[in-house]
Amino acid sequence: MWKTFWKQPTRKERSMLTLFKPYGDILAEQRRYGHIVNVVGVNEPEGPARVAEIRKKMKNCDILQADVDIAVNKELIEGADNLRAIVCTSIGTDYVDIPEMTKAGIPVANNPDFCIEAVAEFAMSLMFSIVRRVPKAVNGVADNNWLIRYQSGGIELKGKTLGLVGFGRIGREVARMASGIGMKVIAFDQYINTDLAKSMGVTSVEIEELYAQADVISIHCPLTEETKGMIDKTALERMKNGAYLINVSRGGIIVEEDIMAFIKNGKLAGVALDVLGTEPPAKSHPLIGLADQNVIITPHMAWNTHEADEKAFLHTLEQIKAISEGRVPPSVVNREALSNPRLEGWFQNGEA
Secondary structure, three states: OOOOOOOOOOHHHOEEEEOOOOOOOOHHHHHHHOOOOEEEOOOOOOHHHHHHHHHHHHOOOOEEEEOOOOOEOHHHHOOOOOOOEEEEOOOOOOOEOHHHHHHHOOOEEOOOOOOHHHHHHHHHHHHHHHHOOHHHHHHHHHOOOHHHHHHHOOOOOOOOEEEEEOOOHHHHHHHHHHHHOOOEEEEEOOOOOHHHHHHOOOEEOOHHHHHHHOOEEEEOOOOOOOOOOOEOHHHHHOOOOOEEEEEOOOOOOEOHHHHHHHHHOOOEEEEEEOOOOOOOOOOOOOOOOOHHHOEEEOOOOOOOOHHHHHHHHHHHHHHHHHHHOOOOOOOEOOHHHHHOHHHOOOOOOOOO
16 A cells, blocks of 8 residues: 655645635635645535545645544545645544554644643633533523522532543643632542642542542543543442533543433533534534533534634644654654654654
């Protein structure tokens, strides 16, 4: 499949295939990156037709700019002999088959820190909203029910315990913010730096302890085989009565169909999800339209601020510029791929 010997093209000959979201176009990418590489877009058919269109356009491309909207796997890259790197616009790379890309000799670079503050602030905003039952209050005012203010109420966060599932950069930023309003913060992470956590006033606990102690649980771990479906019926049963659940990480970590019963019986006092297992969800999704039951569903927007978009653009530009100049991009997540013979002569500062 892969060419061992490959003639390095000139910069003008290189092109970047951009995978778009359904509402996107390539105009912004052309303005931002067109002075470095050619920008190639795809049509927006659905299902297999879209994959076929992407594969067709990608055959002559050197760089694939990827996002969460489509799976980047062996099938997608088959025949893309000129492909030299994948640049992800996101922090997470769960939609990319990293082992397969490594095997194929394709380095994958992510955007590791562009939206840390944005996502952390959004998690806090969701926390404030559900503990004060804001969705129900908003609906009440819309229904001309001013007396809803006596029914909403809620709790104060000062003195409450926040349980973080995941203690990476975003989790740590949430911990810093939550500590600032007087919350006790505990965290579960298999790879937690206990000294760092301790220095931040965060207590490292096992997951069962977190379920039992946390008044609010906020998820900040990546979607992996280990975390997929970890918040299921069993986990929900072990949480405190009246707990609040927030997810701004990835859909698939929570088993969504298991949540409804715990909302109805009051075990969960509120739920706020910015991510779902399938995006966009079907109109019939059982968690949509439950504002009166203190459920918030937002459209995977935690990352989206003007500042984060600017940082994402600058870092993606840096990655693409590096590749176009024959340098290893700065945020490669699978450096093993760089030693593949098919990359020989391509990256001046690489292992190949």
